[in-house]
Amino acid sequence: MATIPDLGDLLDSMHVVSIPMRVRFRGVDRREAVLLEGPAGWGEFSPFLEYGPGEASRWLAAAVEAAWTGWPAPLRSRVPVNATVPAIGPERVREVLARFEGAVTAKVKVAEPGQSLSDDLNRVAAVRDVLGPQGRIRVDANGAWSVREASDALSRLASYGLEYAEQPCAAVGDLRELRLRLARAGLDVLVAADESIRKAEDPLRVAREEAADIVVVKVAPLGGVRHASQLVAACGLPAVVSSALDTSVGIAAGVALAAALPELPYACGLGTVALLEGDVARQSLVPRAGEVPTIRVAADPQLLARWAVTADRLAWWRRRVTECHPLLSGNTVDP
Incomplete structure (x- = not known):
C-alpha cells in the first residue's frame, strides 16, 4: 500500500x-x-x-x-507551458505575458465577477495583439456562465481564435448542451472540463456524457500523480495538466504528471510560479523558452x-x- x-x-x-x-x-x-x-x-x-x-x-x-x-518515471524531459493572464485590464497584458518567457499559448481568465463581456473581449484582444496570429489562446470562465451566456460570449470571443474554452458552465449537463449549441452554430471552439473533473463525485461523467473535448487535471485536488494519471486514462480524452498557484515544489508534481502521460497534445498550465513574488526553491520552475524541465526541486x-x-x-x-x-x-x- x-x-x-x-x-x-x-x-x-x-x-x-x-x-x-x-x-x-x-x-x-x-x-x-x-x-x-x-x-x-x-x-x-x-x-x-x-x-x-x-x-x-x-x-x-x-x-x-x-x-x-x-512519482512514476517520466516519458519526457521537458513540458510545454502556457502563460496565464488574470482578469486584468488590457494595458497590463504585455507586462504579464513577459513573465512567461517563450510561451506561445495563453490562458485568459474571463467572466470575472464585477466585470463585463466587453472587459473580456478587450483583454483577449490585447493577448492576441501580443501573441500575434500564430499564438494560441484559451479562455477560462470557472463555470460562471449559463449556457446562453457562454454561447453568446464564445460566439464573440471566437473571432480572436480560441484553442478551447475551459469550464464555461458549471454543470456537466450544461457543458454538453453548450457543445451541441456550438456545433449547430458552426463555431469551432472546443470545451474543456476542469471543476467538473477535480470537484466532482463522479469525474468520469464528463467523458461518459460527451460533455467535453478535453479534461484539465490538477495533481493536488485529485490526490496525487497516480490518481490523476489513472483518471486521465479512464476518461480517454486529451488532457491538459494545470496547477493551483503552487510554489515550485507543487509545480514539480504537475510536471511529473505531464511528463508521465503517454500523450501531451496541449501546453500545460504549469507556469504559474511566474505569478508569485517569490518561491521556496532556488531552482525555480518558471518558464524558459515556453517550457519547464522535468525535475525534482527542494525547498531552500x-x-x-x-x-x-x-x-x-x-x-x-x-x-x-x-x-x-x-x-x-x-x-x-x-x-
Missing part, C-alpha cells in the same frame, strides 16, 4: 510560507502553502483556505505521495525562513493537517 506517515512525522516535517502574488488572482493576494519533507523529497499541501477537510485531504495525499512515495531553508508565516498561521495550518490526516487512507493508491 502507499505510505501514510504518522501525524507526528507530518507535523515535525512541515514548514508554512506566505508569498505575495504579483497580481491578484482568484481573489488571492498572498499564497499560503505547507511544505513537507519526507524520504522521497519535498511535497506541497496548499488547499485554498475555504476548502473543508474532505476536499483538502486530497491535497494532503498528493503532498504525501511526493514526499514519502515518489533560507527561502522557507524568508516567507515563513506568523505563529498563529502556523498553528492554523497544523490544525488543518491534523484534521486531514485521518482521511488520508481514502485518498491513496498503490504505487
